[in-house]
Amino acid sequence: MSSVKAFAALDNSSPLVPHTIERRDPKPHDVQIDILFCGVCHSDLHFVKNDWGMSTYPLVPGHEIVGKVTAVGPHVKKFKVGDLAGIGCLVDSCRDCDNCKEGLEQYCSNGWVGTYGGQEKDGSGATYGGYSKTILAHEDFVLKISEKLDLAASAPLLCAGITTYSPLRHWKVGKGTRVGVLGLGGLGHMGVKLAVAMGAEVTMLSHTPSKEADAKRLGAHQFVLTSDEEQIKKVTGYFDFILDTVSAAHDYNFYLGLLRTNGVMVCVGVPPAPAQIPAMNLIFGRKSIGGSLIGGLPETQEMLDFCAEHNIVSDIEIIAMKDINTAYERLEKSDVKYRFVIDMSTL
Numbered sequence: 270m271s272s273v274k275a276f277a278a279l280d281n282s283s284p285l286v287p288h289t290i291e292r293r294d295p296k297p298h299d300v301q302i303d304i305l306f307c308g309v310c311h312s313d314l315h316f317v318k319n320d321w322g323m324s325t326y327p328l329v330p331g332h333e334i335v336g337k338v339t340a341v342g343p344h345v346k347k348f349k350v351g352d353l354a355g356i357g358c359l360v361d362s363c364r365d366c367d368n369c370k371e372g373l374e375q376y377c378s379n380g381w382v383g384t385y386g387g388q389e390k391d392g393s394g395a396t397y398g399g400y401s402k403t404i405l406a407h408e409d410f411v412l413k414i415s416e417k418l419d420l421a422a423s424a425p426l427l428c429a430g431i432t433t434y435s436p437l438r439h440w441k442v443g444k445g446t447r448v449g450v451l452g453l454g455g456l457g458h459m460g461v462k463l464a465v466a467m468g469a470e471v472t473m474l475s476h477t478p479s480k481e482a483d484a485k486r487l488g489a490h491q492f493v494l495t496s497d498e499e500q501i502k503k504v505t506g507y508f509d510f511i512l513d514t515v516s517a518a519h520d521y522n523f524y525l526g527l528l529r530t531n532g533v534m535v536c537v538g539v540p541p542a543p544a545q546i547p548a549m550n551l552i553f554g555r556k557s558i559g560g561s562l563i564g565g566l567p568e569t570q571e572m573l574d575f576c577a578e579h580n581i582v583s584d585i586e587i588i589a590m591k592d593i594n595t596a597y598e599r600l601e602k603s604d605v606k607y608r609f610v611i612d613m614s615t616l
């Protein structure tokens with residue numbers, strides 16, 4: 270085991286504090302990474318607060334990790350020392366179930382291992398995320414990061430990027446698709462950029478009036494303020510596809526009303542409380558509501574390559590590690606443009 274400097278939540282109600290973690294010893298297939306930047310996802314905050322009832326402490330969040338490879342095991346083929354590398358939300362899975370064999374490790378039937386808050390499959394202990402100096406993982410769970418893109422702004426691709434890319438691809442969003450992206454935060458702003466790059470007609474659906482100019486700058490063709498009845502009337506029965514990225518409780522039925530016949534609303538945002546949806550709201554108009562969890566390893570690499578090709582990165586605000594608690598307070602108020610990224614040299 271080796272001791273690594275980190276920032277951790279020690280319970281569900283105190284601010285994050287400096288903390289030392291023990292990481293397992295490297296194995297022959299492992300890539301060791303010196304973490305340079307780590308994005309701050311709203312899921313980090315849900316986990317810290319134990320919103321989903323599955324957190325264990327000490328908890329070191331962070332699953333948008335980029336850095337430099339400092340060592341590779343003797344069996345590693347994909348990476349060499351000095352390469353840029355990334356780690357997203359998963360560091361292991363069974364690799365044997367139907368889902369894993371199809372590259373859908375995020376739906377592993379035997380349980381995947383989260384980058385933080387999980388347990389290593391070999392029994393060596395808890396996993397800890399990217400608010401730390403170093404990390405290691407099997408090379409199959411490490412992604413190649415393009416040298417062409419800004420490194421700090423690439424970090425959010427590893428969760429916000431893949432979580433929005435995967436449903437857009439699965440539901441075949443492309444030229445002519447009328448897409449509504451609900452919520453302009455970390456996921457939402459990536460959803461806009463990616464859907465625009467795929468050729469869709471994109472509308473930003475937001476509850477914050479001051480985000481209109483930014484939505485257009487990010488590429489949205491229209492902006493709709495969800496509290497404005499007149500604006501909502503114009504998009505009622507309009508969308509083929511709505512990508513719902515909202516982290517807080519909201520009325521799904523209201524947004525189902527914006528779908529046209531055969532329209533699909535996909536939830537990626539995870540409000541803490543369950544929602545009620547009368548079957549009638551789906552039956553009239555043959556509408557569907559679905560969900561999507563991050564993305565598998567092959568698709569994550571495909572998304573990173575797509576972003577390198579289309580010059581897509583996240584719009585970020587770089588923060589020092591000590592400012593993480595203030596960043597969380599701002600996330601809670603939807604005050605983020607559009608992803609906080611921690612400069613890990615400040616730890």
Ligand code: NAP
Pocket residue numbers: 309310311312313315428429432451452453454455456457474475476477480514515516517518519536537538539540561562563600601603604605607
């Ligand atoms: P974020 O940056 O905080 O963005 C969330 C956005 O939701 C806000 O910027 C805001 O946009 C909107 N919003 C917030 N509170 C609202 C309210 N009360 N009513 C209406 N809209 C509200 O969060 P994020 O990092 O993008 O994450 C979003 C959600 O996705 C979180 O629940 C996170 O846990 C989840 N997530 C899921 C996956 C997955 O695999 N499915 C992966 C990563 C994250 P406007 O100001 O524009 O309205």
Ligand code: ZN
Pocket residue numbers: 310311312313332428429
């Ligand atoms: Zn995330």
Ligand code: ZN
Pocket residue numbers: 362363364365366367368369370374376377378379380
């Ligand atoms: Zn599996």
